[in-house]
Amino acid sequence: MNNLFSAELYKWKKSRGFYVCLLSAVCCIVIIWLSFLLADRIESGQIENGTMGITVSQETLEEGQSESFLDAIDIMQIVQTFIGGGFSTLFIAIFICIWVIGEYGKGAVKNVVGKGYSRNSIFLTKYFSSILISLVLDIAIVIASVLTGMAVMGTARIGENFFKDCLAYVGVQLMLSVAFSGIIAAIGEFTRNLAAGIGISILLTALSSTFANGLDLLFKAMHIDFRVSAYWITNVIENCPIEGINIDVVGSAIAVTIMWTVISLFAGMVHFHEADV
Amino acid sequence: MSMEYVLRTHNLTKTFGKHKAVYNVSMNVRKGDIYGFIGKNGAGKTTFMKMVSGLANPTEGTIELFGEKSEQMYSKRKNIDLFGRSKVELQRKRIGCLIEEPGYYPGMTAAENMEVVRRNLGIAEKKVIPELLHFVGLTDTKRKKVKYFSMGMKQRLGIAIALMRNPDFLILDEPINGLDPSGIKEIRDLLIKLNRERQITILISSHILGELSKVAARYGIIRDGSLIEEFDAEELEDRCKRCQKVVVDDTAAAARILEEGLGIRNYDVPDRSVIRIFERLEEAADINKALITGGVALQESMLVGQDLEGYFMDLLGDGAIGTKR
Numbered sequence: 104m105n106n107l108f109s110a111e112l113y114k115w116k117k118s119r120g121f122y123v124c125l126l127s128a129v130c131c132i133v134i135i136w137l138s139f140l141l142a143d144r145i146e147s148g149q150i151e152n153g154t155m156g157i158t159v160s161q162e163t164l165e166e167g168q169s170e171s172f173l174d175a176i177d178i179m180q181i182v183q184t185f186i187g188g189g190f191s192t193l194f195i196a197i198f199i200c201i202w203v204i205g206e207y208g209k210g211a212v213k214n215v216v217g218k219g220y221s222r223n224s225i226f227l228t229k230y231f232s233s234i235l236i237s238l239v240l241d242i243a244i245v246i247a248s249v250l251t252g253m254a255v256m257g258t259a260r261i262g263e264n265f266f267k268d269c270l271a272y273v274g275v276q277l278m279l280s281v282a283f284s285g286i287i288a289a290i291g292e293f294t295r296n297l298a299a300g301i302g303i304s305i306l307l308t309a310l311s312s313t314f315a316n317g318l319d320l321l322f323k324a325m326h327i328d329f330r331v332s333a334y335w336i337t338n339v340i341e342n343c344p345i346e347g348i349n350i351d352v353v354g355s356a357i358a359v360t361i362m363w364t365v366i367s368l369f370a371g372m373v374h375f376h377e378a379d380v
Numbered sequence: 381m382s383m384e385y386v387l388r389t390h391n392l393t394k395t396f397g398k399h400k401a402v403y404n405v406s407m408n409v410r411k412g413d414i415y416g417f418i419g420k421n422g423a424g425k426t427t428f429m430k431m432v433s434g435l436a437n438p439t440e441g442t443i444e445l446f447g448e449k450s451e452q453m454y455s456k457r458k459n460i461d462l463f464g465r466s467k468v469e470l471q472r473k474r475i476g477c478l479i480e481e482p483g484y485y486p487g488m489t490a491a492e493n494m495e496v497v498r499r500n501l502g503i504a505e506k507k508v509i510p511e512l513l514h515f516v517g518l519t520d521t522k523r524k525k526v527k528y529f530s531m532g533m534k535q536r537l538g539i540a541i542a543l544m545r546n547p548d549f550l551i552l553d554e555p556i557n558g559l560d561p562s563g564i565k566e567i568r569d570l571l572i573k574l575n576r577e578r579q580i581t582i583l584i585s586s587h588i589l590g591e592l593s594k595v596a597a598r599y600g601i602i603r604d605g606s607l608i609e610e611f612d613a614e615e616l617e618d619r620c621k622r623c624q625k626v627v628v629d630d631t632a633a634a635a636r637i638l639e640e641g642l643g644i645r646n647y648d649v650p651d652r653s654v655i656r657i658f659e660r661l662e663e664a665a666d667i668n669k670a671l672i673t674g675g676v677a678l679q680e681s682m683l684v685g686q687d688l689e690g691y692f693m694d695l696l697g698d699g700a701i702g703t704k705r
Contacts, residue, residue, distance in 0.1 A: 106502035
């Protein structure tokens with residue numbers, strides 16, 4: 104399996120798609136932060152409203168409220184938006200689909216299947232390399248969000264518990280990301296078609312939590328005491344708090360991560376084992 | 381001395397729903413042979429090759445590779461090692477294959493693609509890459525990405541990848557498909573070189589029967605998923621040999637006339653009433669006359685024989701073997 108992993112690392116290093124994905128994510132984060140800065144300058148009257156297409160409405164500003172747009176937000180909220188709000192999961196879903204399904208596109212998987220390795224070890228290598236890549240993407244998104252935020256808002260806004268909260272939040276999110284990327288890797292293995300894989304993954308990222316919430320309401324109406332959203336990965340990612348992460352939150356995240364990692368790994372492995380290449 | 385086989389399959393079958401893509405195929409590939417695998421599109425050649433190379437699981441039957449036999453039922457196999465590999469899977473390390481089109485990463489160069497395969501296979505020596513690229517004539521591609529390669533270059537890269545672990549057995553599915561005449565010749569020369577210089581056994585399928593007959597030592601004909609016949613190149617040549625075929629009531633008396641009366645020695649008796657004469661074909665009328673004069677009842681006399689392409693077409697299609705011309 105070491106040989107297989109070494110080849111995966113080499114492909115990763117040579118993957119232009121990864122760098123494009125990483126750069127796109129970082130650029131998006133920088134652009135969003137810059138738009139906040141621009142809105143703040145417009146609000147404070149330093150720049151004319153409408154500059155670069157950004158219009159700030161001040162009608163809703165209540166008396167006594169700060170006129171600074173940036174005062175109303177903090178870095179952790181933005182980190183939460185990027186990591187837990189579907190931004191990083193979208194990039195991860197797209198790249199992992201390309202990563203896994205790309206093996207089938209031009210038949211490169213034929214160069215490793217039937218070469219003395221068990222199919223289980225081949226799938227495991229792909230699965231774990233997908234997780235590793237998703238963690239790197241997540242970490243890059245966090246670093247870009249925090250550093251750009253600090254550059255835009257200044258370090259004076261960093262509270263004493265900021266790094267502690269940030270580390271705890273990112274730690275839980277990275278753990279959940281393992282299960283999420285595993286699910287996407289399994290979807291890639293099942294579909295083996297780039298359009299279908301990306302389409303299903305985007306649907307999963309964008310709509311599945313709403314669907315889970317809908318099921319919660321349905322169960323509630325039926326007087327069934329079961330919340331799907333408490334166990335579905337994208338809901339848990341979205342609902343992870345940015346402050347006061349306690350043992351209950353961590354315990355629940357660990358349980359959900361283990362559950363979905365095991366399910367996706369098992370399903371993907373069985374499919375890869377039985378399906379023809 | 382018993383014959384050494386690289387590949388033997390026993391009643392190998394693959395079904396997709398109700399469709400039997402490959403049915404009860406028992407193939408024998410001898411060590412050192414170039415085995416030509418012939419069949420129409422959809423006859424089951426690729427499916428068979430995929431099963432042998434581990435890309436597809438058989439529905440029934442067994443595969444014997446280098447003497448190691450697979451389990452009967454793949455879904456219930458027990459004879460596996462700690463890593464979940466069967467003995468046949470371990471023997472597959474000795475196989476190189478190029479099935480359908482070569483597997484490659486289009487955004488990488490030939491050397492980078494080879495590097496991925498080198499790492500996958502755990503080959504320590506890096507020099508194997510330039511050596512193989514030189515062997516298949518791709519040394520000059522340098523930084524050119526594979527997506528810009530011609531069809532022939534991609535096929536040669538596929539062969540280089542298949543040769544990466546210095547295989548004892550090479551499985552090539554339509555390796556000359558889509559190539560121009562010079563590309564076909566290049567691949568043909570390469571295969572002969574591999575067989576002669578490296579003693580690699582080759583199983584090759586192709587539609588271009590004339591080309592196949594220039595390299596193959598043994599043939600297998602597959603039709604509608606079933607292997608209908610296996611024969612050697614000499615046998616094929618013999619079957620296609622032009623001869624005078626006579627149907628008589630008494631072959632012993634006819635043979636005596638041929639030998640004693642006409643001095644003909646080059647003939648055979650494949651059937652109780654048939655004699656095939658391979659010499660003096662231009663004197664067919666005289667031979668017929670001699671047989672009749674000698675008291676033999678001559679029921680039929682004809683000149684038969686085909687080129688290889690015609691013979692294969694008869695086998696693959698609905699025609700009978702040894703069609704009259």
